[in-house]
Amino acid sequence: MNGSRIIGQVRVVGAGLLGASVGLGLKALGVDVIVHDASPANLSLAIDYGAGRAARDTDNPTLIVVAVPPDVTASVVAAELAAFSNALVTDVASVKVAPLAELRAAGADVARYIGSHPLAGRERGGAISARADLFIGRPWVITAHDDIPAAQIGIIEDLVLDLGAAPVTMTAEQHDSSVALVSHVPQVIATLLAKQLLGSTEAAVSLSGQGLRDTTRIASSDPELWVQILGANAADVVQILRRFRDDLDGVLGALDAPTVPGARRAIAEVLAAGNAGVARIPGKHGQDRRFSQIVIMVDDKPGELARLLTEIGQAGVNMEDLRLEHSPGAEIGLAEISVLPEVEQRLVDELEAGGWKIAGAWK
Amino acid sequence: MNGSRIIGQVRVVGAGLLGASVGLGLKALGVDVIVHDASPANLSLAIDYGAGRAARDTDNPTLIVVAVPPDVTASVVAAELAAFSNALVTDVASVKVAPLAELRAAGADVARYIGSHPLAGRERGGAISARADLFIGRPWVITAHDDIPAAQIGIIEDLVLDLGAAPVTMTAEQHDSSVALVSHVPQVIATLLAKQLLGSTEAAVSLSGQGLRDTTRIASSDPELWVQILGANAADVVQILRRFRDDLDGVLGALDAPTVPGARRAIAEVLAAGNAGVARIPGKHGQDRRFSQIVIMVDDKPGELARLLTEIGQAGVNMEDLRLEHSPGAEIGLAEISVLPEVEQRLVDELEAGGWKIAGAWK
Numbered sequence: 001m002n003g004s005r006i007i008g009q010v011r012v013v014g015a016g017l018l019g020a021s022v023g024l025g026l027k028a029l030g031v032d033v034i035v036h037d038a039s040p041a042n043l044s045l046a047i048d049y050g051a052g053r054a055a056r057d058t059d060n061p062t063l064i065v066v067a068v069p070p071d072v073t074a075s076v077v078a079a080e081l082a083a084f085s086n087a088l089v090t091d092v093a094s095v096k097v098a099p100l101a102e103l104r105a106a107g108a109d110v111a112r113y114i115g116s117h118p119l120a121g122r123e124r125g126g127a128i129s130a131r132a133d134l135f136i137g138r139p140w141v142i143t144a145h146d147d148i149p150a151a152q153i154g155i156i157e158d159l160v161l162d163l164g165a166a167p168v169t170m171t172a173e174q175h176d177s178s179v180a181l182v183s184h185v186p187q188v189i190a191t192l193l194a195k196q197l198l199g200s201t202e203a204a205v206s207l208s209g210q211g212l213r214d215t216t217r218i219a220s221s222d223p224e225l226w227v228q229i230l231g232a233n234a235a236d237v238v239q240i241l242r243r244f245r246d247d248l249d250g251v252l253g254a255l256d257a258p259t260v261p262g263a264r265r266a267i268a269e270v271l272a273a274g275n276a277g278v279a280r281i282p283g284k285h286g287q288d289r290r291f292s293q294i295v296i297m298v299d300d301k302p303g304e305l306a307r308l309l310t311e312i313g314q315a316g317v318n319m320e321d322l323r324l325e326h327s328p329g330a331e332i333g334l335a336e337i338s339v340l341p342e343v344e345q346r347l348v349d350e351l352e353a354g355g356w357k358i359a360g361a362w363k
Numbered sequence: 364m365n366g367s368r369i370i371g372q373v374r375v376v377g378a379g380l381l382g383a384s385v386g387l388g389l390k391a392l393g394v395d396v397i398v399h400d401a402s403p404a405n406l407s408l409a410i411d412y413g414a415g416r417a418a419r420d421t422d423n424p425t426l427i428v429v430a431v432p433p434d435v436t437a438s439v440v441a442a443e444l445a446a447f448s449n450a451l452v453t454d455v456a457s458v459k460v461a462p463l464a465e466l467r468a469a470g471a472d473v474a475r476y477i478g479s480h481p482l483a484g485r486e487r488g489g490a491i492s493a494r495a496d497l498f499i500g501r502p503w504v505i506t507a508h509d510d511i512p513a514a515q516i517g518i519i520e521d522l523v524l525d526l527g528a529a530p531v532t533m534t535a536e537q538h539d540s541s542v543a544l545v546s547h548v549p550q551v552i553a554t555l556l557a558k559q560l561l562g563s564t565e566a567a568v569s570l571s572g573q574g575l576r577d578t579t580r581i582a583s584s585d586p587e588l589w590v591q592i593l594g595a596n597a598a599d600v601v602q603i604l605r606r607f608r609d610d611l612d613g614v615l616g617a618l619d620a621p622t623v624p625g626a627r628r629a630i631a632e633v634l635a636a637g638n639a640g641v642a643r644i645p646g647k648h649g650q651d652r653r654f655s656q657i658v659i660m661v662d663d664k665p666g667e668l669a670r671l672l673t674e675i676g677q678a679g680v681n682m683e684d685l686r687l688e689h690s691p692g693a694e695i696g697l698a699e700i701s702v703l704p705e706v707e708q709r710l711v712d713e714l715e716a717g718g719w720k721i722a723g724a725w726k
Binding site: 119120121138139141168170174177178179181182183185186187188189190191192193194195196197198200201203204205206207208209211212213214215216217218219220221223224226227230231234237238240241242243244245247248249251252255256258259263264267268270271272273274275276277278279280281282303304305306307308309310312313314319322323 | 482483484501502504531533537540541542544545546548549550551552553554555556557558559560561563564566567568569570571572574575576577578579580581582583584586587589590593594597600601603604605606607608610611612614615618619621622626627630631633634635636637638639640641642643644645666667668669670671672673675676677682685686
């Protein structure tokens, strides 16, 4: 209840995971959120869940967030532009070139439309999975275009900042080629890898480990949604998949004759390129950059962690997250806690004064 | 110190991650572990780290575990068979057909050799990363063959059970085709996917999310080791990679003309096959099957979690792991704790008697 940057009513169209999460996040800041969905059942679930209130004839939203599947995004945006002539409209679809082109072709008032895309999601969809904090710390792309006045972009930035996300400005074309690389192609590849498990023996899959689980996790995503995303960004996806296939052919050639001179070197170079590629991905702690992490050594005996947390509570500090790790047999465990950056140093000082050993602390 | 199933001395050759972890695990059971490494520096590090003692002229091991890179596995096994004529020898390499074939070709005494392979590992290698609990709950394949007396297999099973792993018996051929599917092909695919990130813009990789991180994590593995693994299992890996490439060509064909009738259906079918494939992988909680999970609802205010953990400590229960999740703004958090199965019900009863709400408990 710190107040929002956004001024006026916000209308959210589409009460799925993203729309309901936008509603929950803005309502927590005191914004008057109107929620709408083509399905009365979805709508009433989202309202029960606290994502917003039902529409009224007197509504006059400042901002409309369209959170519907990619295939219908342009037509819903066009309808909202026509129905609310004072409102700025954005959408949250995973593709950005196609909706803008469709809106232009349909003669919509694109001077009041700016596409956007929060890089956030969960494996489960629907309002029931929505969270007010879904966007915190995540990038949220805003795709400006020539027909939009610069001042309007500030309204979308306010939305993004209100929801705790990081605004990233790029063109629709830059967006689509970027997400092809970091999201759409990985989806295709994980899917094709998981597909190879069909028809394998139980004995083989019983040997599965974390590596296979990680490489295929996103293959459990919703096919209906992904057909739309891949179809709408086909050219960018194809371009990267062709490079992937050329590289795959290289590996196949080397593995077809692994003892031929040069074959091992060719495989090693691909593996080294993979090392270099994965090193380009921003680190996991980038996700939690709003919090400071403190790692405290804790004796592995009943009650020690409770004693630590009691002292943290007595210091008046609320933990945002806590993770305990220890190896059976080891004599100490490590408690990694997340706290707001402004209390980090004070807490470290108080814990050290109380005799705790701090293994590390960082922002 | 509950005593081991293994009787007699165990000699571990190769003091890397797997060898040192075998040593640590067996020493914790009171086994006399001899550790050896071609590198004096590695050897002395492993001994300092507690993985075993240095060899003596009077050593007479019952069992020898060869934990060296795949390329040199057969020659080291042959040398150990020759040097210790009373010992049974196993290895832990990720490929099993090639070492056995090489040993046979060299005329080694394969009646005293059974290959094996623990499906365990970490991203970091070396004795410094070794853990006594590395193998707990993991499958450990034992590859029997015609020249090995059945009684000898029992000795390897004792080793596997002593280290907390689950023995899985299959032929060397079944092993190699299984790990091609669940380990070697995922390694190649993750590597090729990560390779596509080279040359991309900073803006593009700044949009990376958990999906890309998961699909490419194993691409950071050691190229030198993986060249050996892929080279030694090339035929099995190629067979699956060709199927993968055929499927990829199908997707490329559909995405080349996504509006042609049938294209969307073809993509949807591949995505659905990916869903079905990933569903075949045993669940994540399978890893932790030695522990029971209890999820407790905790009010989101300072001191509440400490009060919970104090009560768990007062009940005399030691937690093996703890994870706290809550959304900022939500009024409750969820504490998921792992405990030994035998104390689960008693702890649930005591917590409920103390007024705590249990959101779930399972083994």
